[in-house]
Amino acid sequence: MLPICSEFWIGTIVALCEDVLKRPLHNLRLYLPYPDPGYGESYRAHFNCPVVFDAATLRLEFDAAHLYDRAPYASSLVLQKCVQSCESILAELESEDSIAHQVRAMLMENPGEFPDAGEVAKALGLSVRSLGRRLNQSGHSFQSVLNETRKEMALQYLQQTSMSVPEIATRVGFSDASNFRKAFKKWTKATPATFRPE
Structure with a gap:
């Protein structure tokens, strides 16, 4: 790791801990895996520790x-909400070998030309029926995973690229922009333009 990265993250961790605790950390000592650049005292003054x-x-x-x-x-209350959120994510990751995540990963490898349920099932060594059952057991369906993947990709394209809406529609598997806009509004209760940065 570059020295500047080490120093940035160490400084951030210390500042965050002290901000949360509202007091300085005691008995700090920092070890850096590179030579003193010639102004080591500045480090000691900045980090306020050996x-x-x-x-x-x-x-x-x-x-x-x-x-x-x-x-x-x-x-x-915040702790309870955070624990619930983490437990929910962990349960999804662990359930049925994260079958929904495996399906989502396969879909994201083929933007615009998503494989159908049969192709995904075959790639995973399952029958279509077994794939459907395992997805159902984890609270999903093939269509729900596909829709969620399309939504995530569309939001990413809208917020991080300058692609037009018709281009994005094609990238997320729609043959025309009109159908994409309808689906997008169903997913997010908003139009694609709403998610474009100012």
Whole structure:
């Protein structure tokens, strides 16, 4: 890792921790795996801790007691929502070998010419019926995964490229822009233009 990247991420981590805890971290010590550039004291002043150069690894040490510190503005409601969200994502990743993710990955490999359920099933070594059953068990259908993939791709193209709506329609598997606009409005309750950056 380049020194500037190491320093950026270490600085960000320290600043974030201190911002959340609303106090400085104690007993900090920074180890950098490259030589002192000649102004090591500036590092020590900036990070406000001892800095060891030519270390074997990039490492940040701090008082382990901070691991048990409670953030002053902690919210049990936000924690509950975050835990629920993480558990939901984890359950989806673990369920049925993440069959929906496997299908989505195959669809995204072929933008504009998405394979049908039969082709996907064959590539996964399943019958169409088995694919449908496994998707259903994880709360999906082939069509729902296809629609979600199309929506994700369309949003990405709208927000990150200057492609026209007809071009995007083709890229996400629609033969004409009109049908794409209808589907997009059904997915997002908005028109494609709404998602274009100003």
